[in-house]
Amino acid sequence: MGLFDRHAGLLDAYRDVRTTGYDPFQIRMERVLSPTKAIINGRETLLVGTNNYFGLTFDRSCMDAAIEAIEAEGTGTTGSRIANGSYTEHVALEREIAEFYGKKHCMVFTTGYQANLGVISTLAGPDDFLLIDADSHASIYDACKMTQAEVVRFKHNDPSSLEARLRRLGDKPGNRVVVLEGIYSMLGDRAPLGDFVNVCKKYGAYVLIDEAHSLGALGDHGRGLCEVAGVIDDCHFIVGTFSKTLGAIGGYCVSDDPDFDILRVTVRAYMFTASLPPSIVASVRQALRVVKARPELRTQLWDNVATLYDGLKAQGFTLGPEHGPVVGVHLPDRMTAIGFWRAMLDAGIYVNVAVPPATPNGVSLLRCSLCAVHTKEQLDHMVEVMTGIGRQFGVLPDKQLRAAGAR
Template identity: 55%
Template structure:
């Protein structure tokens, strides 16, 4: 017997997947050429699974600021801000984020996961109540386990169910914290935030929104769903990440509640984790500046998302409920999803394979994330490739076309990509995309 034997069922499922020739957990990029193109097994591959919403991973401003910071301040801080102090850049980024959101306070964390873990587990104690959406991200569920508050789940995006569950807690002592997300990471659907705010007000609860996938994507200035819905004053805490629109790594929470700063010495995941290195802080600050000064990126992202979503839906695929940058094709059979995913990778398109139990309703998804850096040719290539494979797998009708047929060949696509700015040649990638 071994301490690892408890994972035998999981290992068995993983082995069966690998035996089929597909292993999404061991994808290796030989090179990453641009925000939307990489090299997998010597083949040029379009990237549709990176969450690189604004296409800033190769942004010259961010790259140069990062290089400058690493030369001036070294590779890391080697400790937490509580133990080793804050660098000037940490405080500047927090001030910039607070200003962006129009809030008084901001804390920066080393990951977005850690931001949820710290805030949720610290804000609600054993005499309080945590109320979360049933389809919440794993970081929210893990935070609920780390904390000591009783946890109540309500049906996904259902304000009536939220109200019903809060009504049962009406006479219970303690604070109530509701946690929802701006854009949910699997199906790409948004929360009915105005209705949730009405419920929050009725029962005197606090509201936190995780804008990880909606920052830089929604709202007039990119502050997320709360901005788009006009309810920012009713949201007590906004949590977000740097690993999506800001193209780096890290997380944050902003708030205007008095006394917020005490969380720096109350939140254990903040206190006992090494702070972000100067290079990451610098590139994130630069990316935030670019996001604020170039709203056209968000406009192009929206147009790309609608083009891709409508193209797949028009071809006959079952997709999520909204045309957001996360576009999920919903498949019922895991084996079909795995084979479909492998075929796309083999033919030059990388996206995410999402499998139960990590997915809502225990369905299998082919999950794409669209970028502002994608060109129409990229979108059309992906739609036509997925449509062709879908028909070969017997998932789509033969006579339905997502748009008037055209030749979006790999050669044409690769030639178009070669003219794009802010990219570099791939190193020895052979014949290119096939």
């Protein structure tokens, strides 16, 4: 038996992907020009697949903060905070994120993936129950592989399905930890968080919500779906990432639990990973200030969401169920999605292609993510290009046929 025989199905899918001539999983950006443009394959390309929701990767104040920190404290920490100690800026960042949410405690991780992996796998122990949404992110599923708790899945965004599973557990001993997401990363839909929280209260379950794609984008202050739903105080743990709206890398978990700090010596993903370098911490701290000081960026982001979502919907594309900074465009099968993605790149527009098994319900998608600094002209052009490719691939009816049908 070969080492990779167990991946035979994925190998076949990967070979299909590569028949297009481009490998979408190994795209090389020869030069990034701005939050919305890069040189790919020797040509200037519009970026609509980078999760750079506020465009802060090129924010002058964030870059200046990073440069100042790297000149003062060097390029890295060369070890974990348990081994090498915390820099003053690590502690300051944790305090500022906790204050942002009105929580008492915060831990910062080197990636958002590690935040989910470490916290979730540690919270739920051998005699506990970990209940997750069927469409959960890979980091949540990977946490399930590491936990000794019994893992129970419920139907996507279905509070009644969660309630049925909690009811079935009855009076079995052990904690119940329910994991949700603010905005789901493939289809861009939101959890009905208020309803979920009510179910969790009824059954005494703990709530952990991952606000990776909703930090900054949702809520009057950018605190995510928990702010929109008015349930920040009812979410026992809030996890997020610095790699989307805040334009850097890293992750965090906040909580009011009085024993929260025990996680610093029980979460292996925190204990045994080198801590964030000073430059990243400095840029994230400044980005958080920008999120609080510039609510117009959120307005611009949602204006752009409307331009792209409504524009594609009007042309007849099948999209995710609701407006959001992630716009998932449904395509009939894997090869159509791959070919469509290739045609988009040839036309100078970069989006993500997402195909089974990485997608919910086996759907094939083009996954687009909006940025506050996209211009309306850029997005109108994208709708025009996608419409032309959609007709070419038979995803949309030919314009002349549509006109004839209308008559």
